[in-house]
Amino acid sequence: MTEWFKVGKIVNTHGVRGEIRVISSTDFADDRYQVGTKLMIKNENENKEISVVVRHHRRHKNFDLLEFEGYHSINDVEQFKGSxxxxxxxxxxxxEENEFYYHEIIGSTVITESGEELGKVKEIFETGANDVWVVQRLGGGKDILLPYIEDVVKDIDLENKVIRVHLLEGLAE
Known part of the structure; x- marks a missing residue:
């Protein structure tokens, strides 16, 4: 059985020629949306899956714009909004070493060097300088934003999904 990994959220259509606007959750957008790549569109609300093939990809502002083979108008892709x-x-x-896919990091437990459990990584976003990992605290509260830098992230154990961090002053407040 093939395993599928989330790469983005379709937030809207773009124009009238069948383009969709995607907020990507991958740092390999050019590879993921390469012409000819097969993607799966899942609408969790309707429990529906549609297989598509990328026909065209371009960046526009903070979005990835995609066109799929066989979908040539806004009417064809309107159904994908929210998927x-x-x-x-x-x-x-x-x-390469010390490089990770987002799906390998998301869901990992974050602990401090002293062993205190902070929460789980729920999301990753790019800032330009470095990625920022959003940690949902145990028991609720305001999320912790951890920069993915050597001074903060000390060890990543993918097998056990545990990340050991050094909390710089002000990060957990």
């Missing part, structure tokens, strides 16, 4: 985009594991490539 999630997934890529098959067959399109994933080996990463």
């Amino acid at each position: 999630t985009l997934y890529v098959s594991e067959e399109y994933l490539e080996e990463l």
Whole structure:
């Protein structure tokens, strides 16, 4: 059975020629949305899955704009608004040391160097300088924003999904 990994959220259509606007949750957008790549569109509300093939990709402002083979008008893609985009594991490539896919980090437990559990990584976003990991605190409260830098992230155990961090002053307040 093929495993699928989330790469973005379809937030709207763009123009009248069948383009969709995507907020990506992958740092390999050019690879994920390469012409000819097969993607899965899942609408969790309707429990519906549609397989599509990328026909065109471009960046516009903070969005990725995609067109799919066989979908040529706004009427064809209107149904995809609010859906999630997934890529098959067959399109994933080996990463170099100390590089990780978002799906490997999201859901990991974050602990301090002293062993205190802070919460779980629920989201990752790019800022330009470095990625920021959003940690949902145990028991609620305001999320912790952790920059993915050497001074903060000390160890990543993918097998056990545990990340050990050094909290710089002001990060957890």
